[in-house]
Amino acid sequence: MSLLQVKNLRVEFPTRRGTLVALDDVSFDIAPGEVLGVVGESGAGKSMTGAAIIGLLEPPGRIAGGQILLEGKRIDNLPYEQMRRIRGRQIGAIFQDPLTTLNPLYTIGRQLIETMTTHLPIGPGEAREKAIGWLEHVGIPAARERIDSYPHEFSGGMRQRVVIALALCAEPKLIVADEPTTALDVSIQAQVIAMLKTLAREKGTAMMLVTHDMGVIAETADRVAVMYAGRISEIGPVRELVRHARHPYSKGLMDSIPPLDRRVERLQQIDGSMPRLSAIPKGCPYNTRCPRVFDRCYVERPELLDAGTTRAACWLYAEGAPQGASV
Amino acid sequence: MFSFVVSRILQALPVMFVVSLISFAMFAYVGDPVSIMLGQDFTEAQRTALVHDLGLDQPFFIQFATFVGNALQGEFGLSYRLSRPVAELIADRAPATLELAVCAAFIALAVGVPLGVYTGIFRHSWLSRFFLTFSLIGVSLPTFLIGILLILTFSVWLGWLPSFGRGDVVQIGWWSTGFLTWSGIKAMILPAITLGLFQLTLIMRLVRSEMMEVLRSDYIKFARARGLSNRSVYFGHALKNTLVPVITIAGLQLGSIIAFAIVTETVFQWPGMGLLFIQSVGAADIPVMAAYLMLIAAVFVTINLVVDLLYYAVDPRLRVGRGGH
Numbered sequence: 254m255s256l257l258q259v260k261n262l263r264v265e266f267p268t269r270r271g272t273l274v275a276l277d278d279v280s281f282d283i284a285p286g287e288v289l290g291v292v293g294e295s296g297a298g299k300s301m302t303g304a305a306i307i308g309l310l311e312p313p314g315r316i317a318g319g320q321i322l323l324e325g326k327r328i329d330n331l332p333y334e335q336m337r338r339i340r341g342r343q344i345g346a347i348f349q350d351p352l353t354t355l356n357p358l359y360t361i362g363r364q365l366i367e368t369m370t371t372h373l374p375i376g377p378g379e380a381r382e383k384a385i386g387w388l389e390h391v392g393i394p395a396a397r398e399r400i401d402s403y404p405h406e407f408s409g410g411m412r413q414r415v416v417i418a419l420a421l422c423a424e425p426k427l428i429v430a431d432e433p434t435t436a437l438d439v440s441i442q443a444q445v446i447a448m449l450k451t452l453a454r455e456k457g458t459a460m461m462l463v464t465h466d467m468g469v470i471a472e473t474a475d476r477v478a479v480m481y482a483g484r485i486s487e488i489g490p491v492r493e494l495v496r497h498a499r500h501p502y503s504k505g506l507m508d509s510i511p512p513l514d515r516r517v518e519r520l521q522q523i524d525g526s527m528p529r530l531s532a533i534p535k536g537c538p539y540n541t542r543c544p545r546v547f548d549r550c551y552v553e554r555p556e557l558l559d560a561g562t563t564r565a566a567c568w569l570y571a572e573g574a575p576q577g578a579s580v
Numbered sequence: 581m582f583s584f585v586v587s588r589i590l591q592a593l594p595v596m597f598v599v600s601l602i603s604f605a606m607f608a609y610v611g612d613p614v615s616i617m618l619g620q621d622f623t624e625a626q627r628t629a630l631v632h633d634l635g636l637d638q639p640f641f642i643q644f645a646t647f648v649g650n651a652l653q654g655e656f657g658l659s660y661r662l663s664r665p666v667a668e669l670i671a672d673r674a675p676a677t678l679e680l681a682v683c684a685a686f687i688a689l690a691v692g693v694p695l696g697v698y699t700g701i702f703r704h705s706w707l708s709r710f711f712l713t714f715s716l717i718g719v720s721l722p723t724f725l726i727g728i729l730l731i732l733t734f735s736v737w738l739g740w741l742p743s744f745g746r747g748d749v750v751q752i753g754w755w756s757t758g759f760l761t762w763s764g765i766k767a768m769i770l771p772a773i774t775l776g777l778f779q780l781t782l783i784m785r786l787v788r789s790e791m792m793e794v795l796r797s798d799y800i801k802f803a804r805a806r807g808l809s810n811r812s813v814y815f816g817h818a819l820k821n822t823l824v825p826v827i828t829i830a831g832l833q834l835g836s837i838i839a840f841a842i843v844t845e846t847v848f849q850w851p852g853m854g855l856l857f858i859q860s861v862g863a864a865d866i867p868v869m870a871a872y873l874m875l876i877a878a879v880f881v882t883i884n885l886v887v888d889l890l891y892y893a894v895d896p897r898l899r900v901g902r903g904g905h
């Protein structure tokens with residue numbers, strides 16, 4: 254059974270000029286221990302999806318439809334206190350900027366210990382020993398000496414390792430990692446991701462990994478979801494999606510990645526920009542930029558359809574699509 | 581740590597120097613102490629003798645050095661009005677003002693901080709709106725009016741609390757306290773509220789806005805994402821991060837509570853330093869005014885030092901010397 258199921262999730266923001274639909278009909282599963290990569294342009298709704306899963310959408314944003322299930326039980330409609338017990342314990346979170354995610358006034362040890370004593374039946378002494386263990390796991394040198402240091406005494410990369418230790422220390426089954434390395438120095442991004450991947454594998458932790466880095470996706474994820482304008486446009490196994498994306502948007506996205514093995518003169522860029530939430534067109538949201546657009550795309554919105562090994566929200570994969578459409 | 585304190589004290593020296601210069605200039609050039617002390621009938625010989633006694637025939641800097649030297653020993657000369665040593669007068673009056681100021685500051689903090697936290701967390705609740713409206717009144721009404729309104733309500737109409745004076749005091753050494761008698765405590769209530777109300781609303785609004793700011797921060801979101809309890813998020817993580825600005829303002833406010841006790845003391849005829857100062861101004865009693873000025877400056881400087889030390893205690897980022905890598 255899936256660890257996490259997101260079914261037809263819809264997130265709305267009531268504003269003065271009407272309701273904005275930030276996520277619409279988003280559905281996906283994550284199996285135990287699986288890593289789901291989530292990619293897409295800025296504003297596609299990746300962070301919003303993560304926030305909805307951990308139950309921390311910022312008001313006035315709210316879940317207006319659909320369900321989120323953890324091990325078959327609904328968690329999207331739990332009272333605050335019950336959801337709080339799930340956060341950290343069952344679902345951990347890693348945020349983007351390690352310079353701002355740690356409380357500057359407390360030692361890292363204190364922050365680790367309070368997280369563990371909140372969720373696990375252990376006392377502060379035992380939690381402290383475990384905290385030292387976690388700091389070693391995430392690669393903090395001289396953990397025993399450094400546990401009583403304050404966040405500002407660490408570099409950005411080291412702080413993100415501490416954040417990862419904090420997210421994992423109550424041994425959640427799922428981690429929502431929102432661009433965990435984007436704010437880090439390029440030279441240490443790979444190390445931190447490798448460490449995160451190894452730890453998740455060792456502990457059997459599933460992960461929803463949001464990133465802009467296709468290299469990270471290719472190396473870390475088992476499956477990938479591509480998001481566009483608050484919807485999933487394609488989802489499937491990582492190898493298939495990276496090599497043979499079916500949805501025109503995913504194709505464009507993959508073509509814009511510099512290949513590792515050969516030099517190219519110029520990267521393909523997708524023309525135009527993603528529509529704002531208030532101006533998402535009728536029909537397929539990608540129809541303003543799609544090179545393969547045809548009449549049906551302006552009328553009806555495509556659901557996720559079988560496109561061979563992946564599922565794509567594109568009319569090209571429906572019966573009766575124009576000749577030569579399918580790859 | 582030690583060098584930090586020393587450097588702060590060194591920074592305070594110029595401030596105290598300037599204040600003593602002003603006090604001295606007032607002493608030496610405002611009003612004419614000789615004619616005030618001699619009264620109407622005097623001979624030229626008496627006058628010369630007094631000028632010599634007071635050291636007024638010395639050059640300026642010698643006079644100033646003598647003034648500072650005396651001030652350092654708590655010597656501010658005789659009050660023109662009461663012909664008693666100024667130091668003694670101030671020592672008589674200081675307990676009344678300090679007890680009033682401490683009570684007012686306590687009320688301001690003990691009520692202002694929780695109200696600030698509450699209105700910062702429950703921004704839109706009905707009760708928060710009520711507190712905010714109430715705080716607007718506290719900020720906009722002048723102190724003397726608040727005092728008079730309180731007297732009118734609780735002394736004149738209800739007759740519950742005295743409208744003036746300190747009640748019975750108990751002498752402990754040179755310190756006279758009003759805390760040990762029932763009438764002393766009753767007499768404290770209205771003046772302390774009057775004096776503390778403005779600071780209360782100020783602290784409440786400050787804590788509220790800092791709280792709202794901190795609650796938006798990433799580390800609070802992360803604390804929630806770690807599943808910490810609301811209590812720990814609000815009081816452990818958020819409140820502590822609001823402390824640095826709150827300490828600054830609260831410290832400065834305590835200083836101004838002591839300094840501006842003048843108005844409250846006048847309204848309630850509270851026998852403190854402020855009332856002494858007002859009476860001295862009326863009689864051009866320069867030595868008392870000079871001493872009061874220097875005392876207030878010393879209070880501000882001390883509070884600033886304490887505030888800096890508290891920062892140091894609250895915020896580890898200020899503690900230098902333990903570099904990261």
Ligand SMILES: Nc1ncnc2c1ncn2[C@@H]1O[C@H](COP(=O)(O)OP(=O)(O)OP(=O)(O)O)[C@@H](O)[C@H]1O
Pocket residue numbers: 266273275293294295296297298299300301302311312313314530
């Ligand atoms: N408070 C809000 N009110 C209205 N719209 C909002 C609000 N917060 C976010 N949005 C919108 O929701 C959409 C999804 O944002 P989200 O942060 O999930 O994007 P993202 O895919 O994570 O982008 P990025 O790669 O930049 O992190 C965006 O279009 C954003 O403008």
Ligand code: SF4
Pocket residue numbers: 500501502537538539540541543544545546547550555566567568569
């Ligand atoms: S549905 Fe039409 S517009 Fe949308 S991606 Fe497919 S071809 Fe392009």
Ligand SMILES: [Mg+2]
Pocket residue numbers: 299300301431
């Ligand atoms: Mg984001």
